[in-house]
Amino acid sequence: MSNTVLSAQGLVMQFGGITATNNVTLNLHQGARHALIGPNGAGKTTLINLLTGVLQPSSGKIILEGQDITTLAPHQRVRRGMVRTFQINQLFDTLTPLETLAMVVSQQQGLGGKWWQALGNAPKVTERCEQLLEQFHLTAVMAQQTRVLAYGKRRLLEIAIALACEPRVLLLDEPVAGVPAGEREELLQTVAALPADVSILLIEHDMDLVFSFAKRMTVLVNGTVLTEGDPDQIANDPRVKAVYLGHGDEINDAVHGVGVGFTAGPSQGGAAPSGGNAVQSVTSARANSHG
Amino acid sequence: MSQNTSTSQNSLLARARWTWWEVLLWALALASPLLLSSHALIINEIAIVALFALSLDLILGFTGIVSLGHAAFFGMGAYSAALFAKLVLPDPLVGLLVGMGTAGLLGALCSATILRGTDLTRLMVTLGVGLILMELANKLDWLTGGADGLQGVVMGPLLGQFEFDLSGRVAAWYSLMVLLIVFVIARRFVNSPFGATLKAIRDNRLRAMAIGISVNSRLAVVYTVAATLAGAAGALLAQTTGFASLDVFEFHRSADVMLILVIGGVGWLYGGVAGAIVFKLMQDAISSITPQYWTFWIGLFLVVLVLVGRERLIRPWTWFGKGKKGGTV
Numbered sequence: 270m271s272n273t274v275l276s277a278q279g280l281v282m283q284f285g286g287i288t289a290t291n292n293v294t295l296n297l298h299q300g301a302r303h304a305l306i307g308p309n310g311a312g313k314t315t316l317i318n319l320l321t322g323v324l325q326p327s328s329g330k331i332i333l334e335g336q337d338i339t340t341l342a343p344h345q346r347v348r349r350g351m352v353r354t355f356q357i358n359q360l361f362d363t364l365t366p367l368e369t370l371a372m373v374v375s376q377q378q379g380l381g382g383k384w385w386q387a388l389g390n391a392p393k394v395t396e397r398c399e400q401l402l403e404q405f406h407l408t409a410v411m412a413q414q415t416r417v418l419a420y421g422k423r424r425l426l427e428i429a430i431a432l433a434c435e436p437r438v439l440l441l442d443e444p445v446a447g448v449p450a451g452e453r454e455e456l457l458q459t460v461a462a463l464p465a466d467v468s469i470l471l472i473e474h475d476m477d478l479v480f481s482f483a484k485r486m487t488v489l490v491n492g493t494v495l496t497e498g499d500p501d502q503i504a505n506d507p508r509v510k511a512v513y514l515g516h517g518d519e520i521n522d523a524v525h526g527v528g529v530g531f532t533a534g535p536s537q538g539g540a541a542p543s544g545g546n547a548v549q550s551v552t553s554a555r556a557n558s559h560g
Numbered sequence: 561m562s563q564n565t566s567t568s569q570n571s572l573l574a575r576a577r578w579t580w581w582e583v584l585l586w587a588l589a590l591a592s593p594l595l596l597s598s599h600a601l602i603i604n605e606i607a608i609v610a611l612f613a614l615s616l617d618l619i620l621g622f623t624g625i626v627s628l629g630h631a632a633f634f635g636m637g638a639y640s641a642a643l644f645a646k647l648v649l650p651d652p653l654v655g656l657l658v659g660m661g662t663a664g665l666l667g668a669l670c671s672a673t674i675l676r677g678t679d680l681t682r683l684m685v686t687l688g689v690g691l692i693l694m695e696l697a698n699k700l701d702w703l704t705g706g707a708d709g710l711q712g713v714v715m716g717p718l719l720g721q722f723e724f725d726l727s728g729r730v731a732a733w734y735s736l737m738v739l740l741i742v743f744v745i746a747r748r749f750v751n752s753p754f755g756a757t758l759k760a761i762r763d764n765r766l767r768a769m770a771i772g773i774s775v776n777s778r779l780a781v782v783y784t785v786a787a788t789l790a791g792a793a794g795a796l797l798a799q800t801t802g803f804a805s806l807d808v809f810e811f812h813r814s815a816d817v818m819l820i821l822v823i824g825g826v827g828w829l830y831g832g833v834a835g836a837i838v839f840k841l842m843q844d845a846i847s848s849i850t851p852q853y854w855t856f857w858i859g860l861f862l863v864v865l866v867l868v869g870r871e872r873l874i875r876p877w878t879w880f881g882k883g884k885k886g887g888t889v
Contacts, residue, residue, distance in 0.1 A: 321770070347772035359767035362761050369574055372760055373771050375753035380774065384754035389572025399568055412571055434771050542574075 272299050274330075274468045275351070275438045282315055282328035282492075289315040291492040297438060301468040304483035306476075306503075308512060312492040313472050314356075317440055318469075321353050322346045336439060349374075351438030356446055356472075358427050362416035366407045366426050369415060370398045373433040395490045397433070403427040404462070406455055411414065421452025425459060432463070439463070445478055457481075480504070545547070576751040578613055586740060590748020598737065600728040605736035606840045608796045611742060612813075613820045613832030615789035620818070621826030622750055623782050624762030626679045628814050630790055632670070635809035637663040637791025639697060639704060642713045642804035644765040650716035652734065656795045664784055666693075671783040675776050687811070693889030709805030713798065731800035738796060739833075742789055747829055762827075780811035817835075819862060825870060 274381050275297040275421050282290035284371045297303055307313055318324040320331060322343040331339045338346055361369050371389050375381055376395045389395050400406045407424040410418055415426065424444065431439055441460070448456055457478065463469060473479050479486070488495040497501065503509055590606075593600045612634055619625040641659035649655070673685045697704045704710055717723045722730045749755055760768045761775055768776050798804040807813075816839070824835025842861065847854040865873055872878050 279831070342774075343769050344774050347770065354772060355767070355770075359764050359770065361767065363761035363763055364756070364759060367568055367571060372753065372756035376757060376771060376773055380753045381757050382754055384749050384752040386753070387573055387576035387748070387751050388753050388756045389569050392569070395569040395572065402572060411568065430771060510628045513879070515634075 272302070273297065274299050274334055274410050275470075276332040277316075277329075278330045278332065279318055280316070280331070281323060281327045282312075282319055283327045289492050290319060293489070293492070293494055294328075294471075295450070295487060295494070295497075297468040297470060298556065299463050299468055302471070302482055302484045304471045304479045304486045305471060305489060306479060306486060307489035307495075310491075311489040313489055314442075315474065315492070317353060317442060321351065321438060326540070344383050347434055350435070352431045352434040352436035352438070353440035354427050354431045354442055354444060358423050360415050360423060360426060360430070363414060365412050365424075366429070367398060367403065367411040369426065370401050370429060371395065373430055374398055374401075377434050392429065401429050401433055404432075405459055419452065421456060424448050424452075424456055426464075428459065432467075436467055438468045438470070441469060441473070443473055443475075444471070445473070445475055456533055457491070465496040496504060561888070576748070577627075589628075590640070590736055590740070593729045593736070597727065597729060597759040602840060602844055604728050604732040604735045604800055606731065606836050608793050608835035609820065609840060610802075610833045611735070611739045611796065612790055612793035612817050613824070613836050614743065614746060614829060615786045617794065617821055617826060617829065617832045618746065618748075618750070618786040618789070619782055620821060621828065621831065622755065622762065623758045625674055625779065625783065626682055627674075628683050628784075628811070628816055628818070629686030629688070631809055631811070631813035632686075632690040632693045633663040633667055633787040634789035634794035634797075634802050634813060635693060635697065636666050637794030638798040638804045638808040639710065639794075640791070641795035642710045642798040645715055645799065646710070646713050650714060651720075652715055652799050655799060656738070656792060659795025659798070660788045660791045663794065664788035667784040667787020667791075668780065670787070671780040674783060675779055688810065690809060690814055694806055697809055698804055704804075707806060709803060709807075710798075711803065713802045715799050715802060724802075728800070735796050735800060738792060742792065743829065743833075746789075750829065754778075756799065759827075786871050795858040806866075819858075820853070823865060825871075838855070848855070868871045 275295075277293060277295040280290050281288065291312075293312075293316060295303075295305075295316075305313055305316070315324065319326050322338075322341060322345075326339065329339070330337060333346070333349055333351055336349070337473075338349060338351070341349070344436045359372055361372075364372065368388070369395055372381075374394045375383070375388060375391070378391070378394060378397075379388075380394065385473060389398075389457050402411050405428065406424060407422060407429065410422055417424065418426070420502075424447075428441070428444060431441075445453060445459055460478070461482065471479065471482060473482075480500050483500060484498070485499055487497045488503060488506075488509050494510060495512065496506055498506070564702045583800050592603050596603065606722045612630070614631075616627065616630050619627060637659035638664040641655040644658045645652075670686075670689055673689065674682050677685070698706055701707075715724055718730060718734055724730050724734075750758070757768065757773050757778055758771065760771075761778060767777055794808055797808065820835035821832060822835070824833065825831035830866075832853045842858060843854060850857075
């Protein structure tokens with residue numbers, strides 16, 4: 270893998286006697302589509318907090334584009350291009366989507382300290398806002414207060430804010446969690462259409478999304494990296510199935526679903542499904558996600 | 561696309577644009593000392609309180625910092641301006657700048673105390689700072705006159721021409737002009753990208769940090785600015801009354817100014833102005849009827865205001881009909 274953008278090396282995080290993160294090493298190359306999966310309590314959130322600087326690791330290093338950012342404050346990491354979204358929406362309720370994005374874009378373009386010019390005065394800012402509103406299907410609701418938006422729109426804004434920070438590395442924390450079926454497709458398409466040069470680390474329980482999105486996956490269990498590989502390797506790894514126990518079928522379904530779904534779309538070269546059984550499970554998985 | 565861009569830009573800039581009723585309002589305000597010349601004293605008082613409320617709104621309404629000690633900066637401005645006039649130079653404008661400077665300096669120092677903790681800790685810390693300053697002004701009686709207050713402050717003429725008269729007309733214009741200038745600046749401030757980042761911090765501090773805003777430095781700046789403006793209000797009071805007493809540091813000042821914002825509406829620059837007018841006129845009217853018990857009526861008004869809600873209170877036609885809807889409030 271050429272030019273690594275983000276590299277976490279031997280991260281350890283101890284809370285008292287508990288080791289939440291144990292010697293985790295993770296590399297994202299440019300334009301990566303990397304998924305981080307693992308059962309509840311595996312330490313995914315702790316790892317995100319370590320990467321974004323909310324927590325300081327007990328030991329280990331985090332390198333972003335060749336620079337050691339282990340000791341930097343969260344907002345300094347954002348300015349260097351590491352941006353996250355939140356599992357639970359963290360929005361600015363009284364601002365409109367337009368104001369929110371104008372604020373973020375101004376901040377990103379270094380105008381956040383300007384106090385004499387009006388917000389939106391710079392054409393560069395409003396142009397970028399327009400693009401983002403379009404890209405995230407928010408143009409129609411750009412002038413409504415965020416708190417009155419539908420949940421799906423709020424979820425889109427959540428990701429739009431992160432992208433407005435012009436990230437080099439984007440950490441997506443369960444982007445489709447809790448989104449009702451009717452608004453889901455719009456969100457999935459938007460996630461799939463995120464800029465190719467941005468490296469993305471996806472934390473997600475939705476196996477459908479994980480296997481259609483990720484080109485590489487890391488499985489985290491009890492704070493340790495269990496294994497890393499491409500989706501096929503992960504799906505066929507007996508240890509992963511054992512970890513997910515009851516969820517082993519879910520992984521199977523999803524990876525086969527991808528194999529079928531993508532025969533019409535871009536080639537993914539996934540595991541070809543064999544037998545009516547797989548096809549059946551695929552249809553049931555599809556029915557679930559669109560029900 | 562270009563048309564689209566202009567609509568979004570228009571929509572953003574609409575907020576920053578002055579409307580005709582604002583211009584009219586300010587014209588009326590500036591004409592008021594002439595039109596209501598017998599009420600120039602209370603106009604002066606309203607302008608000063610409005611400025612004080614505006615300064616609190618910057619931190620409370622726009623940034624979400626609660627404070628019960630904003631009188632600390634008001635008092636600092638008042639004593640600095642009074643002392644400066646008495647000991648150094650009687651010129652009002654220079655004195656005003658001195659008052660603002662010392663209050664701002666104090667604000668910059670105190671901003672370190674409001675960066676951490678919750679709303680409750682901030683209430684306590686700001687309250688504490690206010691109490692400390694009042695006690696300092698009390699104990700340093702060789703400088704401040706202690707409990708007797710600082711007397712014998714004689715102000716020079718404004719701009720070297722306009723003497724402060726007994727009717728208070730010059731004082732009212734002076735305060736109104738300062739209020740207007742501060743208002744114009746504050747209006748640009750809150751509608752700027754900087755102001756937007758403050759609102760972001762108010763709405764969601766966690767996310768503000770997660771988009772690269774250095775929250776602490778923003779808080780420190782806005783706290784210092786608010787303290788400076790509170791200092792201006794204090795300086796105006798000391799200069800136009802020719803007197804500074806411990807009253808300027810009193811807790812009730814901090815509480816009153818918060819009430820004024822609640823009456824007028826927080827996070828809206830005119831809220832401080834509207835609240836100041838309502839509060840001062842009510843205080844004036846009620847206390848002329850019942851000097852002892854006017855706070856009773858103010859208290860009752862506040863309870864009704866908060867329970868009924870400002871939106872409904874100023875729209876009497878919504879009081880009746882659909883009675884059920886209001887039941888859940």
